[in-house]
Amino acid sequence: MRTRDLSTKLIVLLVTLVLTGVYVLPIYVMVVTSLKTPVEISQRAYLIPTRNLQFQNYAEAFRLVYPSLINSSIISFAVTLLAAFFGGLGGYYLSRSRSPFVRVLFILVGVALYLPYQVILIPLVQFMAKTRMALTHMGLILSYLILNVPLASVLMGTFFLSIPRELEEAAQVDGANRLQLFFRVVSPISLPAYASTAIIVFTQVWNEFLLALTLSTPRTTTIQVKLAEVKGSFVALYNIQMASALIGVLIPLAFFLFLGRYFIRGVLAGALKG
Amino acid sequence: MNRKPRRSFRQRLSEVLESLPFLAPLLVFLVILYGMLGWTLYVSMANWVGTAPNYEFAGLKWYQMMFRLDRFRVDMNNNVKWLAIGVLPTVALALFLAYMLEIGSVKRIEGYVRTLILYPVAMSFVVTGTIWSWMYQPDKGVLNTILRAVGLSELAGRYTTNPATATYWLILIFVWQYLGFAVIILQSSFRTTELQEMVEAAIVDGASKLRILFSVIVPNIRGGILILVSLLLISALKVFDIVYVVTFGGPGYSTDVLALFMFIATFQQHLVALGAGLGMIIFLMALVIVIPYTIYAFRKWFE
């Protein structure tokens, strides 16, 4: 549905220009800041580029954030895969059963979708520290799963609802049980939905700050906590922080660009059909 | 009452066993979640002050104190602002952009715009918040420097340093960050074959572009809009990082939100019971949002 209308094209051009300004400016400020010296930073002339570019800021930033990138990757990928997997199982059940039990379950899951971590933060910290899971990646992984599995279940279930039952019925006639049905028939055609669920879960976990801060230990510090830390408390090292942030954004960005296509496809397949 | 034939015990057992692998993981996490929610509720009625856990029952003491605090009133106000202003304009703007990209753009522009507005999604508020705090600084910040340079210095504002309007500027960051995400979701829900055909038909009938948007597209992407609205509502209610990074609740506590106050009460003031109480208030607000959504989703789901 494309138009040849000139006035529409003008509007498009204008909007594109405005958007360019609004979205390029912050990233410009970020890049310029990451290449400055601390003294230039403290002059707060954000727009003015520096003449002697401090590329070593990036080396320094990488040295500082490298361990936390590993931690964040382990935690985010583990949570993403597990949440998508468990969410697929749970979502399938939610979408296929009509029992009163499932109706109650659906409401419980729906409420869980909206809960911020603040609601369970105090017991969660107690629990993770008491069981010593807080000292390992397991603590954060499990914590993130608590809220992301219900979310993934709903996202996956929405997709499963749109799959025609005939496929499963045919397989059922051949004598397949529920698990076989799910893994051999339903899941393979649901990969786009897995991809879109994965994107949503991954970006949420990668960028989460509150829980990562509360449960941080030297061995499990995530990139977001590290980003707050490298700024320092004495002299604000925004140059290092911004260089670190630009390094840190590469992984989710790659994830997004790579899976973005699946995301669109997944949605195209009808996951969000009104 | 007995419409279905009674199933034997063995049948029931095998049904339960069959559904167990599907349900078990979800159930485990739900039990943990609601268990902890109950635990928080209990802490909010205990006398836990300081670092050491104290589960001595204190009734509604902390709630009474909370309702007396002016800060709590400010927080509730701000949270409502976030929910309303953070969500509705984002959806409207995203709808406009998505529609514009669909009908009026050249292929290359579409890809460009999408990448452009999507990159903030990959960034955390810790980073974007820091950058926007530089954008907003009234004396040397980016926005005012530009405004002065182009001779519009009377437009230069106080942004987040003005207690009366600071929250709105914070919300703008949220809109900026989530716009790309919103556009993607809406754009994808445009692209069902049925909808495309309906739009083609409307064009043939000579309907105007706005009419197509409101009479054909919007009614047919209700599902997409619903998911978007609910995702945005969740994020707006959870908002913590933007406020933490950009204003830390200031000036004074004029931009404070419940989630930040919960954090400060628990970890800075060491009033853990009060923090738990604030957590419960956030939960109640979530419930209020969730009820209409759940009713709608419930009907669609089990129709």
Place this chain on the structure above:
Amino acid sequence: MKRVVLPVLLLLVLSLVLSACGPAQTPTAPPPVVTVVREQVVVTATPAPEPKKLEIFHWWTAGGEREAADAMFKAFKDKVPDVEIVENPVAGGGGVSHRVVLQARLSAGLPPDTWQTLGGAELKSYVDGGFLEPLDDLWAELNYAAVIPGPLAKAVTINGHPYVVPLNMHIQNILYYNKALFDELGLQPPTNYDELIAVAEAIKAAKPEMSPLALGTKEKWEAAFVFDSILLEVGGPAHYVQVYKGEVDVKNDPAYKEALQKLEALVPYIYPYHAGLTWDESCGLVVSGDAAMVLMGTWAIGYFQSRGWTPGKEFSAVTFPQKPERILLFHPDTYGLAKGAPHPQTTMEWLKVVASPELQIPTDVTQGGLFARIDIDPANFPDPIRQELQTYVRNNPDKLILDQHGSIAPFSFTQAYWDVIAAFIAQPNVDGTLSSVADLLTTYNVKAEAAWYQWP
């Protein structure tokens, strides 16, 4: 083909989870059961052999503070060469994030051996929670009370027992000023409120673009610094202590009201966009010439130096106010011994080093505070400002009162109080603020919670 996909995915998940937990768990040597460790601490007669290891939480992570932490650990390693130091540095001005992480560990019964804490109310919250061992024997052994100022000893003594070893003192009420500007305008640094207003007026007249007083209230405590200085002058030191002990009926107190009114009169001379700046950025305003003065703690000296300003040359400082008498508001950085510490013996070694000049001289000179020990020669400081301050403390050890960070009032009150004062500077409202503060004092039960503090 498709049938393979999911089993493979499953395997991938499993292997990922395993690999995720594997390496992280191995180095986590299971800490000994808490009850056993408690016995070790109490029964000092039969110390079991323990690895020479120190697990320490602190917030000196970046800028000049990282170097101070390094100096601290170097001094420790000089004394105990084969010790392994496990740090958990968590950044955040004044330890904001640090406390979040620490609280999680403490409330779960997994304490590190020792952690950085300020004196006063913060220390008291750890003592009340039963997380620290009393250090009477160590203090007696080192005769520490004799070598530090009396008010410092009192600030770390709760219910009659010293619980930590202070390694420095930070002074809150210092007014830094641009020396070249003051010379140019022929101004004398103000040491009381009237002089401050006069100087501010003169600067405003000569340099309309410049804010006479810089301020950054993003973290809120900065606002209380300015107010404290005024309150100290209007009501005097005894009144100041009474206010924060909750013994003054603030709502009907003329001195408190007058102090607020004077602060309101000062607001037009304060940098107007203070809400968006942190303390270091506010000091930066002085360096960049956007402001002439700033009221900040001793730690600002290090900041100015990092910007290339030399004390006594580009900038100088006076304590403010010096009327009715010259009182220094202070807080210490300290370390103690955790109850149930995994390595109590090494920690005791550490605390002895913390108390020694060998640690305090390199650490404090780098980080920015004064020496806790007044038997260290003030000439060890490279800058005239701290030389003078340390000499003053040495000769007048009783002129010290706990400041906002070392807090007389309980933490719960102090945090909320900063918000109220910061809001006041953003939008002055004397009567509203009086009743807010009075409310906070009763809500947070300050009178009972602050009764531990004795001054003089």
